[in-house]
Structures are given as structure tokens and as C-alpha cells.
Amino acid sequence: MASLRDIRERIRSVKSTQKITQAMKMISAARLRRAQEAITHARPFALELGSLLRRVAARMDVEEGTPPHPLLAEYTQPRRVMLVVVTSDRGLAGAFNANILRRAEKFIRENQGKYQHFEIAAVGRKARDHFKKRKELGSIREHHGIFEGLSFRKAQDIAEGITKDFIESDLDAVYLLYNEFKSAIAQQVVVEPLLPIVADELPAGEDVDYIYEPSREGVLEGLVPRYLSTLIWRALLESSAAEHGARMTAMDNATRNAKEIVDKLTLDYNRARQAAITTQLMEVIGGAEALSN
Numbered sequence: 001m002a003s004l005r006d007i008r009e010r011i012r013s014v015k016s017t018q019k020i021t022q023a024m025k026m027i028s029a030a031r032l033r034r035a036q037e038a039i040t041h042a043r044p045f046a047l048e049l050g051s052l053l054r055r056v057a058a059r060m061d062v063e064e065g066t067p068p069h070p071l072l073a074e075y076t077q078p079r080r081v082m083l084v085v086v087t088s089d090r091g092l093a094g095a096f097n098a099n100i101l102r103r104a105e106k107f108i109r110e111n112q113g114k115y116q117h118f119e120i121a122a123v124g125r126k127a128r129d130h131f132k133k134r135k136e137l138g139s140i141r142e143h144h145g146i147f148e149g150l151s152f153r154k155a156q157d158i159a160e161g162i163t164k165d166f167i168e169s170d171l172d173a174v175y176l177l178y179n180e181f182k183s184a185i186a187q188q189v190v191v192e193p194l195l196p197i198v199a200d201e202l203p204a205g206e207d208v209d210y211i212y213e214p215s216r217e218g219v220l221e222g223l224v225p226r227y228l229s230t231l232i233w234r235a236l237l238e239s240s241a242a243e244h245g246a247r248m249t250a251m252d253n254a255t256r257n258a259k260e261i262v263d264k265l266t267l268d269y270n271r272a273r274q275a276a277i278t279t280q281l282m283e284v285i286g287g288a289e290a291l292s293n
Helices: 002-057 096-110 125-131 150-170 216-292
Strands: 080-086 115-123 139-141 173-182 186-195
Touching: 002 173, 002 216, 080 096, 080 125, 080 150, 080 216, 096 125, 096 173, 096 216, 115 125, 115 150, 125 139, 139 150, 139 216, 150 186, 150 216, 173 216, 186 216
Parallel strands: 080 115, 080 173, 115 139
Antiparallel strands: 173 186
């Protein structure tokens, strides 16, 4: 049985950990509010911009077999694919990163017969550390430190790198994998196609068109990079909010578990103390009886 001193040290250690988890929970809660406001504003804009781009692309007058933009080219037999995996730089967020990495492995496993070559764009240290061990995969693009001072400029840098790889490296498709924020206690893993951009099919008989300035090609040339940057920006904001929500929930659970451990250790301490006092009393009484005899 543990001594009273050992139990006191354990209680002190657990209480210290409890203070840390409580502080981390409060920090994550404050950051979650800001991240939730940011994604609430960015999500409608990203969805409407994507819809607008696909409608404009559908109305382009294109010669057969010639795409209006290199990022709109669609291959019938794709061979090379890039998976953009968005994780966090830090842990202590429950299953937040594990769910993403597990889904990434499932995507690779399910598409082994469809694609001949896989490349990974790892956003966040957790994704980078995980896929560095996979020697059988192709090249890994690293994007870490993104969530330290998260800004739209960083999303643009990622989008520009992906665009360059798609055009110059014979990539046939790019997919985006991230945690979509639902609530503080719920996140949804999302896998969505990023490139090529697929134009919407116009309803039969619809002949309404837009007025373009300076031209349809010029508008599309400006919309495509803006759309990619906005889509990645939204994914980063979604992931940031989901991370803070997951960490807040994990730290709340850890704080409650620490309290339960302290309560149990306190009970054990009181029982051990009572047993020690009882033993001492029995020794005193036994000694007094021995002297009287």
C-alpha cells in the first residue's frame, strides 16, 4: 500500500495538472469564439464564389478539347493525385488529428487502383510527421507554422504552390482533406476535390449570360486563383475552429477526470491515515497494558 507521503505527492501532482488543463480549456474557449466568428463570415463568401466561378466557366465559348483555363482541364484517366491534408501543429486535441490522418490513409488505400502516384501536401506538423514515415508515397510538400498568425496571405501561398504543382508537375487531380467545424463538440472530416475545377452544367434552354468586363476570359483568369485561395482559406479557418473546439472539449474532460482522481486519492489518503492512527493507538494501548502487567 502506498505511504501517506506518496499519496500526498500524487494529489499535489494531479492538482497541478488540473490547473494546466483548466487554463488550456479557457484559452481554447476564447480562441474558439474568435475562430467561430471568422468562419461564420468566410463560409458564405467561399460557397457563393465557387458557384459563381462554375457558372462563368460553364458559359465559356471553348473549342472542343481546349479548356478555358489550365486549372479547369479534366482528365478522363487521372494517374497522379495530390492530397492536401490539413492538421494542427500541436496535439492535446483529442481525436482531432487522428481522425484526419486515418481518413487520409483510407483515401490512399481506397484509390490505389485508380491512381498510380500519390503526393501529399501536409499543412500542419502532425501531417508532416506522419507522412514522412511513408517512404512509398511520392514527394511531400510541407506547410507548417500556418496557424501561428493565420492570414489570407498564407492561404494564397499554399494555393499558388498547389497551382504551380498542378500545371508543371503533371498532376491530374488535387483533393482537400480537413476537419469542418460543426460545434464545439463536433467536427466532420471532409474530403473535397480542389482541382481541376468542374464547371456547372447549365439547365436546358437557359440562355441568360453575364456582362463581362473586360472579357469572359479576363474575369475567369481573376476568379480562378481567388477561388482557390478562398477555398483553402475557408479550410484553414474551419480546421482552426474545429481544433480549438476539440482541444476545449478534451481539456474539459481531462479537468473532470483529474477531479475524480483527486477525490479518489483523497479518500485513499484518509483511509490510510485512519489506519495509521488506529495502528498507533493499538501500539500505545498494547504498550500500556504490558507495563501494567
